[in-house]
Amino acid sequence: MFEFLRKLFSYKKEEEDGNMFVIVGLGNPEKKYFKTRHNVGFETIDVLSDKYNIGLTETKFKAAYGKGRIGNERVILVKPLTYMNLSGEAVAPLCNYFKVDSKTNLIVISDDVDLDPGLIRVRPKGSAGGHNGLKNIIAQLGHSEFSRIRVGVGKKPKEWDMVDWVLGHFEGEDRKAVDEAEQNAADAVVEIMENGVDSAMNKFNGKK
Known part of the structure; x- marks a missing residue:
């Protein structure tokens, strides 16, 4: 009985303690969007999930998420289930519930059409x-002061519509x-948590 109460108290304290990182990968949840350019954020979360054995087993706050540890840091890995354009409707409530300071302990991973494939x-x-x-x-949080990692997916060809481009699949060497790049992005997440965003910028920006 004592052990049960101890675990219950520990779990409750963990939920109330905001000293953890929320790591969000952006994407669209349906299977038809699997491996598309817009879903590199989801894929980077998968890299972290596999590497650190953190399953995204909870569904709440319009998101799939899982709690665990990366090194000495407690983390929550998150995939919003809102579809891309409403991602903030998952991120803001989740940060609020776990009392995480989104200006210091939120990291968001997204695609970037202005970066070549392979760059972050x-x-x-x-x-x-x-x-x-x-x-x-940014709209849901009310600020833009959170760390972000952009994964290059390549510029849209002139003859392509932007929506078709970001919802399309990579070809060949890309x-x-x-x-x-997703492996590097996952490593950049760890670097941000351990040594700060400036260190991660120096180490990973421009790396291919």
């Missing part, structure tokens, strides 16, 4: 840069380059 870019804050998922997160 770490930033401590900034605008949405035309990305609707980031735009909605897929291999993006797989490697």
Whole structure:
């Protein structure tokens, strides 16, 4: 009985303690969007989930998420289930519930059409840069001061519509380059948590 109460208290305290990182990968939840350019955030969460054995077994706050540890840090890995353009409707309530300071302990991973496949870019804050998922997160949080990691998916060819481009699949060497970029993005998450966003920027920006 004592052990049960101890575990219950420990679990309750963990939920109330905001000293953890929320790591969000952006994407669209349906199977038809699997491996599309817009879903590299989801894929990076999968890399972290597999590497650190953190299953996304909970569904709440319009998100699939899982809690665990990466090194010495407690983390929550998150995939919003809202579809890309409403990502903030999952991120903001989740940060609020777990009392996580979104200005210091939130990391968001998204695609970037202005970066070549294989490149990532770490930033401590900034605008949405035309990305609707980031735009909605900024709107729901009321600020843009969260760390973000952008994974390059390549520029849209002139003859393509932007929606068709980001919802399309990689071809040839681009897929291999993006797989490697997602591994780097996962490593950049760890670097941000352990040594800060400036260190991650120096280590990973421009790395291919």
